[in-house]
Amino acid sequence: MPEVKQLKELEKLEVAGQATRYDFFIQWHLTERCNLRCRHCYQAVRDDAPAGPDLSLAEIGRVMTEISDALGDWARNYRMDFSPSFNLTGGEPLLRADLFDIIAEAGRRGFEVFLLTNGTIITRQRARALRDAGVRGVQVSIEGPEEVHDSIRGMGSFSQAMWGVKNLLGAGLTVTLNATLSGLNAGRMSEMVALALNMGVQRLGFSRLVPYGRGFGLIREMLSARQVKGVYDGLLSLNAEGLGGNGLEIVTGDPLASQMKLPSQMKLSHHEAGGNATGGLATGGSATGGCTAAGGCAAGISGFTILSDGTMTPCRRLPLPLGNVLADSIREVWATSTVLQALRDKGRYSGRCGACRRWADCRGCRAIAYAYSAASNGGRGDFLSEDPQCFIEPE
Numbered sequence: 001m002p003e004v005k006q007l008k009e010l011e012k013l014e015v016a017g018q019a020t021r022y023d024f025f026i027q028w029h030l031t032e033r034c035n036l037r038c039r040h041c042y043q044a045v046r047d048d049a050p051a052g053p054d055l056s057l058a059e060i061g062r063v064m065t066e067i068s069d070a071l072g073d074w075a076r077n078y079r080m081d082f083s084p085s086f087n088l089t090g091g092e093p094l095l096r097a098d099l100f101d102i103i104a105e106a107g108r109r110g111f112e113v114f115l116l117t118n119g120t121i122i123t124r125q126r127a128r129a130l131r132d133a134g135v136r137g138v139q140v141s142i143e144g145p146e147e148v149h150d151s152i153r154g155m156g157s158f159s160q161a162m163w164g165v166k167n168l169l170g171a172g173l174t175v176t177l178n179a180t181l182s183g184l185n186a187g188r189m190s191e192m193v194a195l196a197l198n199m200g201v202q203r204l205g206f207s208r209l210v211p212y213g214r215g216f217g218l219i220r221e222m223l224s225a226r227q228v229k230g231v232y233d234g235l236l237s238l239n240a241e242g243l244g245g246n247g248l249e250i251v252t253g254d255p256l257a258s259q260m261k262l263p264s265q266m267k268l269s270h271h272e273a274g275g276n277a278t279g280g281l282a283t284g285g286s287a288t289g290g291c292t293a294a295g296g297c298a299a300g301i302s303g304f305t306i307l308s309d310g311t312m313t314p315c316r317r318l319p320l321p322l323g324n325v326l327a328d329s330i331r332e333v334w335a336t337s338t339v340l341q342a343l344r345d346k347g348r349y350s351g352r353c354g355a356c357r358r359w360a361d362c363r364g365c366r367a368i369a370y371a372y373s374a375a376s377n378g379g380r381g382d383f384l385s386e387d388p389q390c391f392i393e394p395e
């Protein structure tokens with residue numbers, strides 16, 4: 001079974017001392033309902049074809065048990081230590097009346113829970129309830145200063161989101177502001193840093209625009225490789241002491257950032273963009289030349305996404321259905337999906353990523369590769385093509 005092959009190879013890496021603890025996270029879109037209509041929303045691909053009903057609380061509980069049992073078996077069989085977590089999101093997850101019951105179900109099974117929200121309906125009472133339910137951190141999407149944010153997410157959404165952030169901080173929760181990088185906001189990053197410092201949030205995160213769903217309309221706003229490098233260089237050059245002294249971390253799950261030399265105040269986190277498989281490889285640029293994926297893009301390696309109707313995909317931004325948790329065994333999908341097998345096989349990759357010595361630790365963003373190739377080839381996307389925004393020099 002490929003699942004066994006992958007785990008055995010990772011076990012060998014662990015023996016070699018390269019990794020010790022494996023993040024495994026599930027991004028769960030609890031509903032597609034949302035109170036906003038953001039211009040870049042990848043979720044909005046189904047605007048004209050609504051999904052089936054949201055999974056019920058009972059169904060969600062059953063699926064959580066199945067995932068927990070599978071991870072428990074893998075941990076025992078391969079002597080691997082997993083750090084399992086759920087990123088609960090939507091649509092807007094707070095539109096689900098049973099959200100706090102869902103969080104409790106996850107906590108009972110030993111999962112850490114993070115919440116990804118647009119922040120606009122977080123009252124003080126809800127913020128306290130999230131804290132009391134044991135949520136480990138909340139990510140609020142912010143696209144830039146007010147006029148930039150409102151032009152992308154709708155008039156008035158910035159001030160509403162800031163109100164939500166204040167309530168979260170007031171309840172003592174850890175808050176990440178996360179921006180989707182594009183031509184609409186790339187020039188405003190210093191203002192984002194100032195905003196984060198001013199609000200007193202603990203983390204500021206970035207992910208790259210995926211031209212998919214409603215975001216396809218923004219394809220002209222995709223940054224070039226050079227522009228992405230410019231933004232990341234700018235973030236890296238921030239005064240480490242200045243940020244650290246204010247308690248702000250800059251975080252990203254972008255595998256490309258993991259190939260840069262990161263200063264201590266910029267960290268990789270799979271909770272921002274779906275990112276890296278092992279925290280142990282988050283110091284950048286190991287360039288091992290290996291063929292066992294051990295870090296970088298999480299798709300097919302260290303987690304998957306469940307959509308509101310139970311459809312599984314490799315990543316929240318890579319719309320390739322793998323099966324449905326209501327009908328299929330999750331272990332079987334993880335082990336036998338041809339899409340997941342391809343994602344784990346360097347020989348199937350093309351272009352620069354297929355030839356790259358950093359493949360095991362990077363693989364670029366598969367969602368961007370897929371969306372970009374689809375946009376350039378009349379809708380025929382290739383999720384194994386090269387990441388078009390890669391700025392790393394070949395070695």
Ligand code: SF4
Nearest residue numbers: 353356362363364390
């Ligand atoms: S070519 Fe692909 S795998 Fe290599 S550094 Fe660039 S994005 Fe990463």
Ligand code: SF4
Nearest residue numbers: 274297315365366367
């Ligand atoms: S495809 Fe990979 S790098 Fe891109 S968002 Fe998904 S997990 Fe992250």
